[in-house]
Amino acid sequence: MAGKILVVDDDAANRELLQESLVAEGLEVITAPDGRSSLEEFARLKPDLVLLDVNMPFLDGFEVCRRLKSNPETRLTPVVLVTGLTGREDRVRGIKSGADGFLSKPVDHSELLAHVRSLLNLKAHTDELERAESVLFALARCIEGKDPNTEGHCERLSGYSVRLGEEIGLTEDQLVALRRAGIVHDIGKVAVPETILLKPGRLTPEEFRVIQQHPVLGERICAPLKSFRLVLPIIRHHHEKLDGSGYPDGLKGEEIPLTARVLQIVDVYDALTTQRPYKRAFSRAEALEMMEEEVKKGCWDAGIFQAFCKMPSGASAAAGHTAG
C-alpha cells in the first residue's frame, strides 16, 4: 500500500497506536491533535485519506468533515470517522457531514487496514480522473490561446454561466457541468485550421461547415470521461437556436438542454462585448439591446435572458467571448 494518511485525535496514545499500525504497512502518516490544526495540516500536506476522531476540542470531527466535504478542492479526499460513539444518531450525523466510512473504538487492526486499503484505491482512481480532466482543460486553454481576441474567455464563461445557473435555480450537478463546459465547450476547435479560426471577415459556406463540426467533435473528445456525462449535451448543443436554425442538430425550444441554453446567453453576450478584427466591442447596453432583438426573433431563451439582465452589471460586463 502507498499513500499519505492524516490521523487526527486529541488523545496522544490513540494517535500513536494508529500511526504504528499504518507505518508498519508502509504508509506515510502525519498527525494532528485537534480539529483546527487538522485543517491546517490538510492544506499543507494534502493527504490521500483522513482518519478523524469525533470528540475533540475547538472543532469536532463532524465539523472538520463537513468543511472538507463542502470545499470542491478537498471533498474528493476520503474521510473515516473514528469514534467511540455507537448511537444511530451519531452515524446519521456522520453520514450527513459527508464521511466515507466509520471505525469504532477500540479500532480493530484488520478492519482498519481493510478500510484504508479500499479508500486509498478509490482515491487513486479519483486522482487519475482528475488528471484526465486537467489534460482536457489544458487542451481547451491552448485552443483559446491561439486566438488573441478570446484571452481569458473560458474562465469568464465558466464562472459567469455558473452564476446565471444559480440565479435560475439549477442543481449542484448542473452547476458543476456548466463550470466544466465553460472551459471545454469549444475544445472541438482543435480540428479547425487557424486560417479559418482567425479569419478576419466573413467565412465562406465551406469554411462555415468546418466550424460547425466543432460541437460534435468536442463531444466526441470528452465522451470517454464518465464524470463529463452532464457536460456532453452542453458541448454538443451550445450553438443551437430556439427556432431550430442553429447547429449541429437544429434542435428547437426546450429540446435544447437547459444548461446549454444558459451557456449560450453568456457566450453570445461575450461575443458582443469583445473586440474582434471585424467589429468593435459593444457596450453592455448595446449588447443587451441586440440580444433582446434576437430573443424576439426566437434565437435565445427569454426567461434565462431576463435572469441574465437582472444580474449585477459589473459581473456581466466582465464576461466576453467568441460565439464561434
Ligand SMILES: [Fe+2]
Ligand atoms: Fe463554440
